Amino acid sequence: MSHGSSPDELAQRTGHVVRVLHLDHTSAPGGAEFALLRMLQAGPRWAPYLLIAPAEEQGGFGVYAAVPDRVPRRVAGVRQPAGASRGGRLAALAVGGRVLAQAAVVRCARAFRGADVVDANTARSAAYGAFAVRGTRKAFVVHLRDLVEPAALGRAGHALMVRVVLPRADGVVANSRATLESARPYLRSGVPAEVIPSASGLRTGAPARSAGPAASGSVRNVGMLARIDPWKGQMQLLEAFARVFRGRDTRLQLAGGAPFGHEQFAESLRRRADELGVGAQLDLPGHVSDVEALLSGWDVAVQASTRAEPLGQNVLQYLAAGLPVVAADEGGPAEWITDGVNGLLVPPRDVAALAAALERLDADAALRARLAASAAATPGLLDDPAVTRAHEAFYDRVLRSVSDRRRGRPSA
Structure with missing residues (x-):
């Protein structure tokens, strides 16, 4: 589990609330999008900003229309089509062009300049996020929600992940041990990496119910x-x-x-x-x-x-x-x-x-x-506020690690 001061304690010491720029490549309904939405709805104690690439299938904020009004958000850049990384050479070139174009959009955003942490919510947003933070001192956190293998990411997506994204990552949040282990060979030594389940809208602590309406008979x-x-x-x-x-x-x-x-x-x-x-x-x-x-x-x-x-x-x-x-x-x-x-x-x-x-x-x-x-009664199930608190502690751990690395100290 993460250690070090909480973001609240950090803010009390320094007068600074951690500013996190969240990147997502779409606002279409998906597990990653709902996971981030639920965290932002759970009242995070960091200062979030949301920058979304335009969705393929809809205009506006899509899923993220339900983000609380206090969270600034913006849709900007070029669409990042799903599945585009699975084609041949021409498809890979198209993916690369879109990734670089969106990286420029992120780099020019005012929220990027003020961010302490750039947090990529998906593999595609991690690709353009990694290019955006190149040459800067921004802490870069990558959410891994897919196994790091070509079958999950496509050939072009896998190449970007292992050659560009993970070598630049300052922190990795994985949704399972299997996901994290698939990424470890490509991470720098000492980079914080932790398994935190995605916010899934769980209600924990409720009394266990019987097995549905047909508890005493056959399955209905x-x-x-x-x-x-x-x-x-x-x-x-x-x-x-x-x-x-x-x-x-x-x-x-x-x-x-x-x-x-x-x-x-x-x-x-x-x-x-x-x-x-x-x-x-x-x-x-x-x-x-x-x-x-x-x-x-x-x-x-x-x-x-x-x-x-x-x-x-x-x-x-x-x-x-x-x-x-x-x-x-x-x-x-x-x-x-x-x-x-x-x-x-x-x-x-x-x-x-x-x-x-x-x-x-x-x-x-x-x-x-x-x-x-x-x-x-399964151990380890977390409701959305608990997942959000785990992320708060992880961001602090990443910022401490980045600071120690710049000072030549070994990461804790």
């Missing part, structure tokens, strides 16, 4: 909360659901928006559900703002991503809500779930194993109730 509602995206595993869950619940009075809810051009995938889910004979049992409600109400109606919650999830905010939300959880046994979710204790782990990308886990939970209400109670 199965759900996944994730953006509609092929790698999030909605298709795999649909296939497994059909094997167990076809023709039953059981519903499958795949809750989440379909940003970044995945509307066609949502349509393919509907078509496949019809082919499997469960079309009338499938709900695609889109983005859901009231997550607590959504989860309260589920009996079983699933995470089935087809590549390793760096964290899986949905898994934290499931656990805090006291739901029986089925998750893929890799990446961040496997750090939070002990198989058979507070959830069930299944081999990733294995539809048969996922179906077997659903069938097991359907047949055993006592197991569902036991997993639900243990889920709500």
Whole structure:
């Protein structure tokens, strides 16, 4: 855990409140955007400023329209299209041009000149943030929400991360141990690096509830909360659901928006559900703002991503809500779930194993109730104010490390 004075103590000693310029490459709905929004809504004791690149799909502040009025914000620069780092040489050149253009916008911003810390909320914003801080004494903090590997970042994005971003980082916040370990080979010695879960809107300390409306009978509602995206595993869950619940009075809810051009995938889910004979049992409600109400109606919650999830905010939300959880046994979710204790782990990308886990939970209400109670008591779950306090301490740790390095002292 972080050590040193808190930002409040630092302000009392120096009369200075830490000023943090938060960078994000989009205001479209996404896990990283909601995580930052929740921190800014939790009343941080640093002085935040938000600089957002224009979103592809909407004008204005998008998700960040809900940021409290006391937080200055600005949309400026050039769009940073999702997925652009996955193409060939021409796509890589286009990515580079957009990154450099946005770096110039950041460098010229008045908020940049006054910032103590430049904090990149996403991998793309970290790319242009790293160029913006070059040649300056600004402390540069990078949020890692994806594993540092080409499969997660794309070839161009991975190259930027390991050659430009991480070698310049003065601090790294990772959302899981798996994420942090994937970045360690590229960090300078002594750079503060810490695992802090993303702000996920958790309500901790609430009494554990039983395993949903069907606690004493069979499963009536199965759900996944994730953006509609092929790698999030909605298709795999649909296939497994059909094997167990076809023709039953059981519903499958795949809750989440379909940003970044995945509307066609949502349509393919509907078509496949019809082919499997469960079309009338499938709900695609889109983005859901009231997550607590959504989860309260589920009996079983699933995470089935087809590549390793760096964290899986949905898994934290499931656990805090006291739901029986089925998750893929890799990446961040496997750090939070002990198989058979507070959830069930299944081999990733294995539809048969996922179906077997659903069938097991359907047949055993006592197991569902036991997993639900243990889920709500999972150690380490943090609500948004606690996540925000952890960031406050981390910013102070980074500033102390930067100061010590400039004075030739070893980092604490």
